[in-house]
Amino acid sequence: MTELPIILAGIAFMTIVLIQIARKSMLVVELFVVQSAAVIALLAWSSRDHATLTLVATILAIVAVKLFVAPFFLKRLIATHASRFSSSTYLSGPNTLIVLALIIALSSSYLFKPLAVIAPGAQTLLFLSIASLFCALFIVINRQGALSQMIGILSMENSIVMMALAAGLEQSPALQLGITFDLLLWVCVAYIFLSLLYRQFGSLDVTQLRRLKD
Amino acid sequence: MTALISSTGFISTLILFALGAIGSLLAMKSDRISGAIGTTAALLGSVLALTIGSGALISHTPIALQLNSTLPLLSFSFGIDALSAFFVTIIALIATIASLYAFGYIKHFTPAYRLGRLGFFYNIFIASMLLVVTAQNIVAFLIAWELMSLSTYFLVIYEYREQTNIKAGTRYFIMMHVSFAFIMLAMLLLYRATGTLGFANMAPALTTASPLMLGAILLCALVGFGIKAGIIPLHIWLPDAHPAAPSHVSALMSGVMIKTGIYMMIRIFFIIMPTPPLWFGLAVLTIAIISSILGVLYALSEHDIKRLLAYHSIENIGIILLGVGSALIFLSLGLPALAQIALIAGLFHTLNHAIFKALLFLSAGSVVSQKHTRDMEHYGGLIKYMPVTAVSFLVGAMAISALPPLNGFVSEWLTFQSLFAGIIHGNSMTLSIAFTLAVGGLALTSGLAAACFVKAFGVIFLARPRSEEISHAHEMPLSSQLSMLILAALTLIVAVQSSFIVHTLASITGTFSAFSNTASAFSSQPFTITLGAGSAISMTMVALTLILAILLALWIVSLIGGRRRVEVGTTWDCGTPLSPRMEITAFGFAHSIITVMRGIMRPTRQSSVEYQDANIRYFPAEHSIHFFTHDFATTHLYRPLDRTLARASQIIGRIQNGSVNAYVLYMFMTLLALFVVISLGII
Structure with missing residues (x-):
């Protein structure tokens, strides 16, 4: 049972790695759903001892936003504009994997040892979260598609939640609700913004968005 | 009167300036009303500040104003100690006269430019200068300093349709922020070394600071405040920015604003810091020599009257720093009495320069307002049409050239005394050479300044008008003439009262930690400045002797020539009518001196000839020579x-x-x- 958080964090981490190499847009959205589910499960597990009605409501709100609303908007974006998830990356496939390996190695190296003090009892979970955070950041750096970058940012948010859980920095349900609401708004705004971008440029590849059209 | 010399009086001054600024802005639609509000508030505020500053100075009453907050960074403290009182007096004095001048002067900006904007920034400018010299902690000082720089930037670009003004403003803005970066660094280092934001508590904590830290603070302060003061080579904003602003603002910028840099140097070097190292004093002295000589040389090559005056500001900042640098050297040699004399020379020249430079800028403003060009070559013969301005300019020119019996002479005499003392007491070859060069440099500077103003006065006011428009020139309104005459009178009054001023300055410097245990170097005799070493001068006697000599000369002339009949005839003109082309030009006058100094000034010459017939090149129609000197x-x-x-x-x-x-x-x-x-x- 004590391995459950690590297993859940591992699942989330693996989905982030898989997103890097996934080619199909729908698959990426589904991987994000799995990742979010793992993070929500981790959140629920960490609050099992002091479960309150407000906390349950908060978790349900997070479930609604991350498992239903966000994927709904992402899938709708793909369906409406028939935009394919841009699989183009700045680095080639093998190079992407090499960089990923380096990031993971770096995350577990002595460089991040000073951070161990913030989670003395959950170091594996902490380093997994750091690795997830950097890998998610790498999605934003390496992918050329705006949709991939959006998922990269959502994955970063998930990684930050994992890191906070590992460090024992859980916040009050009210604050978590606020963050979730924030996320909901962000997804809505990003959806509208990407729709407008697609209408203007006919693509969501950031390399094509060089000049603003009249 | 006593009630005014208090924090309430000081707050009232600031409120007057605030009302002037806001009132000008609110009445922006009517130039007449906004101009009147802005100028009247500035005048009243300056008069009140003059009363407070001079009152605090004479009665030795310090004023403190504390605006506390729970956050240390938002707690401001202002105060008027002896040094602040002296600078408040100078700022307020020049601001009063400049504001009086503005009543008649600013009208010529309408309707092209709004007077509401001018009144707004002008009031903020004067208030910020007063805040700079009264700020007693780092945060209050930095805010006031930035306010001063920003308000002057908007005054420099007041005539924003002139591209040159925008360029000058941009250069000023950049240089002021480079200066601010260095000042901020100096202040942060001071805070790190002392752990306090208040200037008054810094001195004891700095006694244990490392030499490296002290050196870093001194250098950052020298560069930061040196940019504001316009020392060479950090002066490049000054010759452009001062001429660009309206003349009464130029008078304030050149007369007092640049002195705020000197004020902070004195506060840091002599009050806050412990005894400075010898190398630092030598560095200041070297900068002073270079600034004074190059400043006057560049002035000599200028045709633009306001740029010429701006370069003279650099020269005079050099002269002030000769006193400050000598004082630093004497302190490091353990000669505080000599250091005090040198510092008093610097402070006295600060006051004198404020008076005669304001006078010269106001006179120049009167001239420029007639023909709307700053090029001296377009004037000539103005003494006939603007006699009050001509006399005022002449008095200012004599004062800046250090001619007796005017005020410039006294402070330069004191500076010479301290430099000679440096040659005698310098305990190494380096020091003797440095002080000898400084004496030579100051003598050269004074001579060149006289030559420069002979050129400026001669070309602008004497001979024949160089254009038809000049013959329509007329004096400025009465308020402007009055302000120039007051300043002209002050050049003489300050000189005659120099003994009193020197003793006041001795009491101011006596409050500095560096001179707290020093016996006064001046003996107290009325109307005479007597130095401990035996040198003495009585400006009253000098003035009386000169007046008597002039009267005697006039009497002799009337005796010899009084019975002769004077016949006025036409000047023989070789059969051709006299024209302005026959007059000596500013370039022609300065050419020989620039040629002598070509090693330093590197002049370039460009000549062009236009022929009557381009195909047959025997008969030139026009031959022109353009002479350029480039700022090194x-x-x-x-x-x-x-x-x-x-x-x-x-x-x-x-x-x-x-x-x-x-x-x-x-x-x-x-x-x-x-x-x-x-x-x-x-x-």
């Missing part, structure tokens, strides 16, 4: 620096490629770098 700091320092920065910017600009991915990568790399730094224990 611009050609050898700022242009290469500009090129290097442009190249570096191009390289760095590649980082900003418009790709979001790249920007996220930079963040990622920075994050990793920070982790590396922390892991390796660098921080």
Whole structure:
């Protein structure tokens, strides 16, 4: 049972790695759903001892936003504009994997040892979260598609939640609700913004968005 | 009267300036009303500040104003101690006269430019200068300093339709912020070394600071405040910015604003810091020699009357720093009595320069307002049409050339005394050479300044008008004439009362920690300045002797020539009518001196000939020679620096490629770098 958080964090981490190499847009959205589910499960597990009605409501709100609303908007974006998830990356496939390996190695190296003090009892979970955070950041750096970058940012948010859980920095349900609401708004705004971008440029590849059209 | 010399009086002054600024802005639609509000408030505020400053100075009453907050960074303290009182008096005196002048002067800006804007920034400018010299903690000082720089920037670009003014303003803005960066660094270092934000508590804590820290503070302060003061080679903003502003603002900028740099140098070097190292005093003295000589040389090559005056400000800042630098050297040699004399010479010249430079700028403003050009070559013969302005300019020119019996002479005499003392007491060859060069430099500067003003006065006011418009020139309104005459009278009054002023300055410097245990170097005799070493001068006697000599000369002339009949006839003109082309030009006058100094000034000459018939080149129609001198700091320092920065910017600009991915990568790399730094224990 004590391995459950690590297993859940591992699942989330693996989905982030898989997103890097996934080619199909729908698959990426589904991987994000799995990742979010793992993070929500981790959140629920960490609050099992002091479960309150407000906390349950908060978790349900997070479930609604991350498992239903966000994927709904992402899938709708793909369906409406028939935009394919841009699989183009700045680095080639093998190079992407090499960089990923380096990031993971770096995350577990002595460089991040000073951070161990913030989670003395959950170091594996902490380093997994750091690795997830950097890998998610790498999605934003390496992918050329705006949709991939959006998922990269959502994955970063998930990684930050994992890191906070590992460090024992859980916040009050009210604050978590606020963050979730924030996320909901962000997804809505990003959806509208990407729709407008697609209408203007006919693509969501950031390399094509060089000049603003009249 | 006593009630005014208090924090309430000081707050009332600031309220007057605030009302003037806001009132001018609110009445912006009517130039007549906004101009009247802005100028009247500035005049009343300045008069009140003059009363408070001079009252505090004479009665030795310090004023303190504390605005506390729970956050230390938002607690401001202002106060008027002896040094502040002296500078408040100078600022308020010149601001009063400049505001009086403005009543008649600012009308010529309408309707092209709004007077509401001028009144707004003018009031803020004067108030900010007063705040700078009264700020008693770092935060209050920095805010006031920035307010002063920003308000003057808007005054420099007041005539914003002139492209040259915009360029001057931009240069001023950049240089002021470079200056601010150095000042901020000096202040942060002071805070780090002392752990306090208040200037009054810094001195004891600095006695244990390391020499490296003290050296860093001194250098940052010298560069930061040196840019504001206009020392060479940090002066490049000054010859452009001062002429660009309206003349009454130029008078304030040149007469007092640049002195705020000197004020802070004196506060840091003599009150806050412990005894400075010898190398630092030598560095200040060297900068002073270079600034005074090059300042006057560049002035000599100028045709633009306001630029000429601006370069003279650099020269005079050099003369003030000769006193300050000598004082620093004497302190490090353990000669506080001599240091006090040298510092008093510097402070006295600060007052004198404020008076005669304001007078010269106001006179120049009157001249420029007639023909709307600053080029001296377009004037000539103005003494006939503007006699009050001509006399005022002449008095200012005599004072700046250090001719007796005017005020410039006294402070330069004191500076000479301290430099001679340096030659006698300098305990090494380096010091003897430095002081000898300083004496030579000051003598050369005075001579060249006289030559420069002979040129300026001769070309503008004497001979024949160089254009038809000059014959329509007329005096400025009465308020402007009155302000010039007051300043002209002050050049004589200050000189005659120099003994009183020197003793007041001795009591001011006596409050500095550096001179707290020093016996006064001046003996107290009325109307005479007597130095401990035996040198003495009585300006009253000098003035009386000169007046008697002039009267005697006039009497002799009337005796010899009084019975002769004077016949006025036409000047023989070789059969051709006399024209302005036959008059000596400003260029022609300065040419010989510039040629002698060509090693330093590197003049370039460009001549062109236009022929009557371009195909038959025997009969020239016009032969023109253009003579240029280039500011060495611009050609050898700022242009290469500009090129290097442009190249570096191009390289760095590649980082900003418009790709979001790249920007996220930079963040990622920075994050990793920070982790590396922390892991390796660098921080």
